[in-house]
Amino acid sequence: MTTITRADIGLDTVAELAAQLRVDAIRASTSAGSGHPTSSMSAADLLAVLVARHLRYDWDHPEDPRNDHLIYSKGHASPLAYSVFKAVGVVGDEELMHGYRRFGQRLQGHPTPILPWVDVATGSLGQGLPDGVGVALAGKYLDREPFRVWVLCGDSEMAEGSMWEALDKASHYRLSNLVAIVDVNRLGQRGETDLGWDLDAYAARADAFGARVIAVDGHDLAAVDDALTEAADPGDAPTVILARTVKGKGFPEIEDRDGWHGKPLPPDMARRAIDGLGGERDLTLRGPRPSGDGGRGGPGAAPAGPRDPVVYEPGTKVATRKAYGDALVALGARDPRVVALDGEVSNSTYADEFAAAYPGRYFEMYIAEQQLVAAATGLAVRGYKPFASTFAAFFTRAYDFIRMGAVSGADLRLAGSHAGVEIGADGPSQMALEDLAMFRAVHGSTVLCPSDGTSAVALTNAMAANPGISYLRTTRGAYPVLYRDGETFPIGGSKVLRQTDNDRVTLVGTGVTLHACLAAADLLNGAGIAARVIDAYSIKPIDVDTLATAARATGGRLVVAEDHHPEGGLGSAVIDALVVTAGLTDLHVSHLAVREMPGSGTGPELMAWAGIDADHIAAAARALLV
Structure with a gap:
């Protein structure tokens, strides 16, 4: 085994690392009989340069708050992710070869946080970059730490609207700590992607959304190194690196060939590919480590101070959506890790009360419900307690993000108002009549529906300490308070x-x-x-x-x-x-x-x-x- 420290990592060593990543991606997927080696091979040079020379990460302490974050939005390139983990010495070759895609093992088909170096589950395309926005929001506005969020994206997923929601909000919040690296390898699952290798078209779109755009040959290590260096410079906008790559790079028999997506190489082809790449290697290296003391100096660093308890007299008419807003403000005073988000309906969900009380801990996601849930997921990665609200019906747009939040093991607190026919004249487009079924179907979820102000306050408080996905359904109309202050409402009770x-x-x-x-x-x-x-x-x-x-x-x-x-x-x-x-x-x-x-x-x-x-x-x- 050859172990190399940061000072020794020149581009010649990076080239060796890139070859090793390609070889190991082929070996792992061929051994498993499934996987995406060609999608991994196209991005191997990008990841080799990033991990060896730019990603500031203490691999022995993934919980270090100073660490950069690396999110694999193109989660199907898991052979590459796991080959990186082998290269930095946290996963052994035995596990890579015999644990990948096997029952009961942690190297699953797409990365999940069962691995401590993985922040969020990916594989449902269009989610990693939106999640990264939430992580970057925490870094810039709450932790005020200089870590960077690097997101490896696929070109196929750039057809997802959620990716553009992410760039829009990243530009709005000036997230210069967010870098999207797009592996533009031209080929998707069944043929050429929407834009193929038209980097100018990608660049025009990313620029229109307010990003700083850098186009590069994704196999020119020096050019990639320069692009990553430029992306890390301070600025006031997110960066999108558009890397032109070749799917299956490193094995001429399949380079830029359609029909190889998601297919492992048969053993004979795998052997030829490995030989052509120079054979197996056992290189172990660690790139730069984070610096600084890791102190958290942002608005979430201390409680906001005492507030009067939320108390409603029995018989008083209170909408449970109003009680949710009242409870959230009181909860925010007690717990500095509580943050709130909304989808431009905060004056109806009453999240605006929290925004007024703690403007530094409130994030407006506008009419972008996928990004709303994704940002909450990213904030949860950094240890915050996000409460995200919108009209209950509109969570349907974000259901895949909610589902993937459960796969990630994220603790999310979602509040949906204006549910059912009770809302009246707005009509069926605004009436959530499917939300309870939707949230009940999420693995490990908690589904709550208070009937008065007192229970709404108690259940909002209960959500703060509840693991997993919690959903609170609130009413538009005001109804009499049924319970006196001090009544308990345990989750699972009635x-x-x-x-x-x-x-x-x-x-x-x-x-x-x-x-x-x-x-x-x-x-x-x-x-x-x-x-x-x-x-x-x-x-x-x-x-x-x-x-x-x-x-x-x-x-x-x-x-x-x-x-x-x-x-x-x-x-x-x-x-x-x-x-x-x-x-x-x-x-x-x-x-x-x-x-x-x-x-x-x-x-x-x-x-x-x-x-x-x-x-x-x-x-x-x-x-x-x-």
Whole structure:
């Protein structure tokens, strides 16, 4: 093994490293029988120069806050990423050869943070650069550390709108600490990319979005070195390095040949390629290390000071979206790591209250919901607690980023307002009727729906300490406060608001439908029918024990009402809990939900039309008793 330190790394050594990266990418993918060697070979020179001469990183201490960040937005080039990890001495050759793409091993098909040198999961194209924006925001405005964020991008993913959202916001926030290195190798999965090798077209687009653009031959090591040096110079804009490369570079039989994307070389071809590249190497090197003391001097360095607790008197009408904003301000005073983002609707989500209180810890993402979630992911990489809000319906645009956030193991707190037909006259384009199903399907997610101001405050606080993806659904309208200050709302719990020894039916609601359930219980009580009412504020995880107890006490008769489509929301969660988890079979469930496409109208009109108001809930309960 030959170990080389920073002072010894000249371009001759970099050339040897690049050859080793190509050889190891071929070896690993051929051994695994799958992978993307050609996509790795095109970018090997770029990564060799970057890692050897420019990436400031302590490989033995990946948690060092001074480290640069290297994000593989083109995550399918994982053979290259893992070959880099071998070259710096943190992954052994045995693991590279026998752990890549194998069951139960950490060198997965696309990089994930199971490896401590990987910040975010990639592989769903168009995500690494947007995530990098969040990391760079933290570096410039919160940590105020001089680390740089290097993002290796593929040319195919430049067709993703999220990449341009990222450049737009990077320019808006003057993220000179962000460098996108685009591997322009011309070939995508099934042929030539949108722009091929037209670097002028790429440059015009990147320049129009406010980036500093550097075009370079991606296989000229000296030119790449100069480009990376220029990119690291201080400025007031992000940098885009457009590197013209050749897919499969280093093995003439497949260079710039269509049909080799995502295909390992057969063993005989792999041997010829390795021999042509000069054979196997066992070079280990470390590039520059970060400097400075790693102190965090930004606005997140200390608490903002005490604030009065958020307290609402029972009976007072408060929209849960307003309570979310109030709670966020109080939480921000207690916890300096809390930051907030919004998608240009902060005066509706009430995130504007946080922006006014802590302008240095608020980031406006405008109408760019993919970047909204991606920036939150990047901020979480740096140890912050991001709360991102927009209209609940608009999170659908960012669903792939939410899904990949779960793959990354990111702790994200998302708040969606204006959900369901309750919002009224705006009509169906603004009505989130799929959000509960969407978030319930995310691995390890938490889905919460408060029904009043007190519970909204408590659940916002709970999200701050909750791991994984948390989603809070809030109401547009103001509804009476049901709970007194000090009431606890543990995640996974529920509240029983009406209960007697003679209950004959259980009414389950959440958010706006809980208030309808309470009104329905009054109607039923007037007819001599006792109804138990459950506030299922935690939809995932759901309170199985309370639901099962209520079902047994009321002869298995339940009415579940939700301002959501019938698929995947509260009703599905309740039925899964009772049938699958609790094992109950003698059930009589009436599931009230929005089953048709709504239009405009008032909130009460639309709830009556959908059959989820008090009258319909009471009628459904009576029908179960016939």
